Amino acid sequence: xxDRGSTELTNPLGALTLDxxxxxTSMKWRRFPPDVLPLWVAEMDVPLAEPxxxxxxxxVALGDTxxxxxxxxxxxxxxxxxxxxxxRIDPDHTAIVPDVMLGVVEMLRLVTGAGDAVVVNPPVYxxxxxxxxxxxxxxxxxxLGEDGRLDPATLAPAFRDATTGGRPAAYLLCSPHNxxxxxxxxxxxxxxxxxxxxxxxxxxxxxxxxxxxxPGAEFVPYLTVPGGENGLALLSASKAWNLAxxxxxxxxxxxxxxxxxxxxxxxxxxGPSHLGIIAHSAxxxxxxxxxxxxxxxxxxxxxxxxxxxxxxxPAVRYRPPxxxxxxxxxxxxxxxxxxxxxxxxxxxxxxxxxxxxFGTGGAGHVRLNLATSPENVAEAVHRMVAALD
Ligand SMILES: Cc1ncc(COP(=O)(O)O)c(C=O)c1O
Numbered sequence: 001x002x003d004r005g006s007t008e009l010t011n012p013l014g015a016l017t018l019d020x021x022x023x024x025t026s027m028k029w030r031r032f033p034p035d036v037l038p039l040w041v042a043e044m045d046v047p048l049a050e051p052x053x054x055x056x057x058x059x060v061a062l063g064d065t066x067x068x069x070x071x072x073x074x075x076x077x078x079x080x081x082x083x084x085x086x087x088r089i090d091p092d093h094t095a096i097v098p099d100v101m102l103g104v105v106e107m108l109r110l111v112t113g114a115g116d117a118v119v120v121n122p123p124v125y126x127x128x129x130x131x132x133x134x135x136x137x138x139x140x141x142x143x144l145g146e147d148g149r150l151d152p153a154t155l156a157p158a159f160r161d162a163t164t165g166g167r168p169a170a171y172l173l174c175s176p177h178n179x180x181x182x183x184x185x186x187x188x189x190x191x192x193x194x195x196x197x198x199x200x201x202x203x204x205x206x207x208x209x210x211x212x213x214x215p216g217a218e219f220v221p222y223l224t225v226p227g228g229e230n231g232l233a234l235l236s237a238s239k240a241w242n243l244a245x246x247x248x249x250x251x252x253x254x255x256x257x258x259x260x261x262x263x264x265x266x267x268x269x270x271g272p273s274h275l276g277i278i279a280h281s282a283x284x285x286x287x288x289x290x291x292x293x294x295x296x297x298x299x300x301x302x303x304x305x306x307x308x309x310x311x312x313x314p315a316v317r318y319r320p321p322x323x324x325x326x327x328x329x330x331x332x333x334x335x336x337x338x339x340x341x342x343x344x345x346x347x348x349x350x351x352x353x354x355x356x357x358f359g360t361g362g363a364g365h366v367r368l369n370l371a372t373s374p375e376n377v378a379e380a381v382h383r384m385v386a387a388l389d
Pocket of ligand 1: 042099100101102125174178206208209236238239244249
């Protein structure tokens with residue numbers, strides 16, 4: 001893959017000081033008082049990739065801040081997807097959407113009606129619940145197995161319940177999975193597609209974390225598995241290059257869902273920001289080197305956390321994530337009740353995401369954001385230990 005950013009291979013985690021990060025005005029750094037170490041919401045403590053800075057700076061200097069035009073984002077994703085995953089995306093089967101979650105809502109509107117069911121796999125990214133309910137659909141839970149993986153034994157009955165009486169239903173697949181960091185295998189996704197086909201459930205795959213797959217695992221795009229042809233996927237550069245504030249995402253239709261995506265109202269394309277599209281496109285076409293550096297840093301951080309927990313908090317169960325920059329910690333043996341994050345915040349001054357917000361299976365857990373310096377990972381464990389004294 002042509003990638004002018006491929007020389008930028010250094011780990012960007014730790015490049016910014018805590019003083020610099022505390023000057024940020026985004027949610028991660030402003031929600032809690034300054035004595036709290038914030039390792040919660042999925043923002044990364046990194047400087048932007050140089051090609052992204054360059055593209056944005058040029059656009060601003062030129063006053064290129066109008067409305068988006070053309071298929072630049074889809075072309076950039078198609079090139080990235082072909083190079084990384086061997087996935088051929090047809091830009092004609094894509095649509096720009098404001099962000100992944102609003103894209104999910106639009107996809108739900110295409111394939112379901114008011115009151116229809118949407119299956120999710122808890123513990124899962126809490127806004128899945130909020131956006132499904134906000135869009136007038138209802139949630140049906142199919143919990144992950146104890147091993148944190150997709151479980152046909154819960155999916156099949158959930159699909160059956162969701163489609164009772166022949167109603168349309170959707171399945172919002174999180175791939176890779178937030179918060180467990182599970183990267184679904186081709187076999188697992190093929191089994192999902194087979195089940196979805198059997199029950200007539202439409203699959204919407206949230207693949208926002210796809211570029212963030214760590215050594216040892218391989219991302220498989222849902223639309224490439226047998227039976228995935230009538231699926232819809234959502235992708236974005238926002239997680240992997242820390243661009244959530246620069247709104248843009250892409251919906252991609254499998255060949256048998258292209259007619260559905262073609263029904264997307266034109267006004268949805270008014271939501272994404274032109275600057276967002278410029279930034280995301282630069283990340284995908286020229287930010288491969290930066291991403292490589294990031295992934296090496298995340299790989300080191302997930303192992304560092306394993307070592308620190310084994311040494312200092314052996315009662316906490318932790319399966320290092322295969323993808324994402326999130327660590328899902330089972331703290332039930334600490335005896336801190338359903339919401340250990342409350343104890344860690346109050347007594348340790350470290351902000352982690354409370355497990356119960358992730359739905360069934362979340363109680364007694366916390367989610368820790370590994371996209372920070374190794375020093376902050378160590379400091380977080382130190383603060384968690386201190387909270388127990
Ligand atoms: C699985 C998943 N989907 C969607 C989002 C949010 O994406 P967006 O800001 O593009 O709506 C996140 C953010 O962390 C996420 O983890």
